[in-house]
Amino acid sequence: xxxxxxxxxxxxxxxxxxxxxxxxxxxxxxxxxxxxxxxxxxxxxxxxxxxxxxxxxxxxxxxxxxxxxxxxxxxxxxxxxxxxxxxxxxxxxxxxxxxxxxxxxxxxxxxxxxxxxxxxxxxxxxxxxxxxxxxxxxxxxxxxxxxxxxxxxxxxxxxxxxxxxxxxxxxxxxxxxxxxxxxxxxxxxxxxxxxxxxxxxxxxxxxxxxxxxxxxxxxxxxxxxxxxxxxxxxxxxxxxxxxxxxxxxxxxxxxxxx
Amino acid sequence: xxxxxxxxxxxxxxxxxxxxxxxxxxxxxxxxxxxxxxxxxxxxxxxxxxxxxxxxxxxxxxxxxxxxxxxxxxxxxxxxxxxxxxxxxxxxxxxxxxxxxxxxxxxxxxxxxxxxxxxxxxxxxxxxxxxxxxxxxxxxxxxxxxxxxxxxxxxxxxxxxxxxxxxxxxxxxxxxxxxxxxxxxxxxxxxxxxxxxxxxxxxxxxxxxxxxxxxxxxxxxxxxxxxxxxxxxxxxxxxxxxxxxxxxxxxxxxxxxxxxxxxxxxxxxxxxxxxxxxxxxxxxxxxxxxxxxxxxxxxxxxxxxxxxxxxxxxxxxxxxxxxxxxxxxxxxxxxxxxxxxxxxxxxx
Numbered sequence: 001x002x003x004x005x006x007x008x009x010x011x012x013x014x015x016x017x018x019x020x021x022x023x024x025x026x027x028x029x030x031x032x033x034x035x036x037x038x039x040x041x042x043x044x045x046x047x048x049x050x051x052x053x054x055x056x057x058x059x060x061x062x063x064x065x066x067x068x069x070x071x072x073x074x075x076x077x078x079x080x081x082x083x084x085x086x087x088x089x090x091x092x093x094x095x096x097x098x099x100x101x102x103x104x105x106x107x108x109x110x111x112x113x114x115x116x117x118x119x120x121x122x123x124x125x126x127x128x129x130x131x132x133x134x135x136x137x138x139x140x141x142x143x144x145x146x147x148x149x150x151x152x153x154x155x156x157x158x159x160x161x162x163x164x165x166x167x168x169x170x171x172x173x174x175x176x177x178x179x180x181x182x183x184x185x186x187x188x189x190x191x192x193x194x195x196x197x198x199x200x201x202x203x204x205x206x207x208x209x210x211x212x213x214x215x216x217x218x219x220x221x222x223x224x225x226x227x228x229x230x231x232x233x234x235x236x237x238x239x240x241x242x243x244x245x246x247x248x249x250x251x252x253x254x255x256x257x258x
Numbered sequence: 259x260x261x262x263x264x265x266x267x268x269x270x271x272x273x274x275x276x277x278x279x280x281x282x283x284x285x286x287x288x289x290x291x292x293x294x295x296x297x298x299x300x301x302x303x304x305x306x307x308x309x310x311x312x313x314x315x316x317x318x319x320x321x322x323x324x325x326x327x328x329x330x331x332x333x334x335x336x337x338x339x340x341x342x343x344x345x346x347x348x349x350x351x352x353x354x355x356x357x358x359x360x361x362x363x364x365x366x367x368x369x370x371x372x373x374x375x376x377x378x379x380x381x382x383x384x385x386x387x388x389x390x391x392x393x394x395x396x397x398x399x400x401x402x403x404x405x406x407x408x409x410x411x412x413x414x415x416x417x418x419x420x421x422x423x424x425x426x427x428x429x430x431x432x433x434x435x436x437x438x439x440x441x442x443x444x445x446x447x448x449x450x451x452x453x454x455x456x457x458x459x460x461x462x463x464x465x466x467x468x469x470x471x472x473x474x475x476x477x478x479x480x481x482x483x484x485x486x487x488x489x490x491x492x493x494x495x496x497x498x499x500x501x502x503x504x505x506x507x508x509x510x511x512x513x514x515x516x517x518x519x520x521x522x523x524x525x526x527x528x529x530x531x532x533x534x535x536x537x538x539x540x541x542x543x544x545x546x547x548x549x550x551x552x553x554x555x556x557x558x559x560x561x562x563x564x565x566x567x568x569x570x571x572x573x574x575x576x577x578x579x580x581x582x583x584x585x586x587x588x589x590x591x592x593x594x595x596x597x598x599x600x601x602x603x604x605x606x
Contacts, residue, residue, distance in 0.1 A: 057497050062416075088499035095497075099490035102513050111495075113502045167498070 005226065007071075007191060008033045008175055009054055009207040014068035016058070016229075023049045025229040027068070031222070034195060036206045037075055038220035038237065040213060042258035046229040047209045051177050054207070055091040056084060089116060092168030094178045098160035100152035100167075105144055108152045108163055109134050111172040134169040138196055147211045158189030162196060176200070178208040194219050213253060217241055225249045262417070344582045351576035358573060363580070369544045371564065371574045379577045381584065383544045387461075387554035388585070390547050390579050391536055392529040395467030395472055399529075400522055402469070403476025407521070408506055410477065411484035430474035434535045441467040441539025455551040457541060462550040464540035467534055472525035479524055483517020484510055516600050530589055533558040557585045 007030040016024040023046045039047040052058040069076045100108050109131045124136045135141040140162050182190040209218050223237040233249045244250040252258050351358050357377040368379025410422050446458025495509040541553025561578050568575040
């Protein structure tokens with residue numbers, strides 16, 4: 001994949017159907033490198049669907065039809081020679097509810113390495129280093145360095161969500177997709193995840209789906225507003241909130257519906 | 259602008275409302291439980307009916323609670339009662355049988371309960387028979403059963419899945435005597451034909467038949483256990499780039515291992531307790547097996563075959579009951595060990 005491409009992700013004429021229901025209609029969007037892009041819109045507008053297209057995790061359900069193209073770092077992810085495994089290594093995902101696997105903290109962080117590398121390449125030292133680096137990057141190392149054997153599902157929700165971000169990092173992803181990552185967290189947890197996202201910005205391209213307009217406003221550089229499967233407006237965040245070009249965007253960001 | 263202000267105020271209103279309800283609850287909830295205040299205070303025509311109806315409801319609830327409690331306790335009581343009555347039949351021979359000694363009973367292979375000159379009650383061969391048939395059955399059934407459970411749960415399409423589940427449940431419904439019959443006729447001939455063994459009814463035959471009987475149980479319980487693994491674990495694994503196979507052995511098997519162990523244990527339980535099929539398929543010879551082509555006899559088959567001939571109250575009769583106690587204790591130990599293993603896992 002070509003890291004010098006102007007945008008991290010671009011889509012062209014993307015349509016998606018669940019059975020006969022069209023969830024995405026002619027989506028053309030270009031998401032910038034190294035920034036945080038928020039996707040907002042009312043429930044059912046297709047923002048999560050679009051997010052789940054970017055690593056093709058949508059396809060695990062039957063009855064999904066997609067047309068058009070999605071380029072991640074310049075490469076069409078629907079090309080037949082694209083490896084799903086490589087794609088998902090490059091495009092990590094964080095889910096709405098923290099979903100660490102029911103194994104130890106340590107094993108959660110090295111899970112990606114274990115599935116992508118043969119056993120002989122993974123020395124204990126390499127794994128230890130990866131765990132320390134990933135947990136340090138998300139700010140968990142201090143809290144968890146003595147509890148690496150603890151079951152990940154026994155952590156606080158906020159720590160679980162940070163761990164879910166940490167386990168993507170050893171794979172050196174280009175893009176991290178976040179699907180309402182704070183909706184299960186309290187105020188403190190939300191703040192911690194938001195701060196973390198701002199720290200990760202620059203090294204990774206972050207794309208966040210959120211219901212929370214204030215959150216989109218706080219943390220994102222660009223904002224995409226969607227409605228009924230279509231992209232209505234995509235601008236810099238301040239511009240979208242302060243001078244929305246479309247009346248539907250204006251109504252939504254002012255809370256008249258949604 | 260006004261719209262946005264209105265929205266930002268909204269959560270405050272809600273929070274205040276919530277507190278109000280909570281404090282109201284504390285004030286009203288002095289005795290049995292919280293009731294909405296307006297229903298208690300007004301006195302009128304409705305008053306006479308309302309308490310009576312809630313009285314019925316309360317009585318009904320108490321009855322249901324009692325029934326549930328009884329059924330819960332009775333499950334334990336029944337097991338204890340079974341153990342007690344079996345043991346009561348066996349006790350006289352255990353504490354004073356004429357030809358009975360405990361050590362030979364457990365560790366001798368000589369089972370001659372009807373010998374005219376020298377009666378001997380050694381059950382070691384029977385115990386070994388039970389364990390060897392069960393072990394062989396599990397060696398065959400566990401990989402097949404768990405493999406099938408994984409396939410049904412994770413790999414096959416919805417239509418095939420429904421078909422397979424129906425067929426598997428059908429397999430579980432075949433009576434054990436039919437399995438025994440298959441062992442005696444079909445399987446025994448196949449074994450003789452393919453292996454050249456002198457007799458077709460042997461350890462291998464019993465093991466295969468028991469495996470066939472256990473697989474449906476292992477598949478359906480195992481499939482339930484895999485179905486109970488939250489879908490978010492699958493998404494987590496897939497989003498990290500795991501293949502389906504990696505997902506199975508790195509995520510699903512560890513996450514579902516308690517349920518899968520339960521599935522295997524139910525299979526073991528079925529195999530240990532099975533009587534008629536092994537009676538017909540194993541050859542029913544009291545014999546320490548040295549290979550899979552030797553005939554064996556199991557504890558269960560022995561009781562089934564001899565209890566009818568043993569005069570009630572005789573030593574032979576009581577020793578057969580004692581065999582039942584032995585079987586009971588063995589399965590208890592197996593279950594206990596498995597339970598401890600699971601607890602050990604949980605602590606980790």
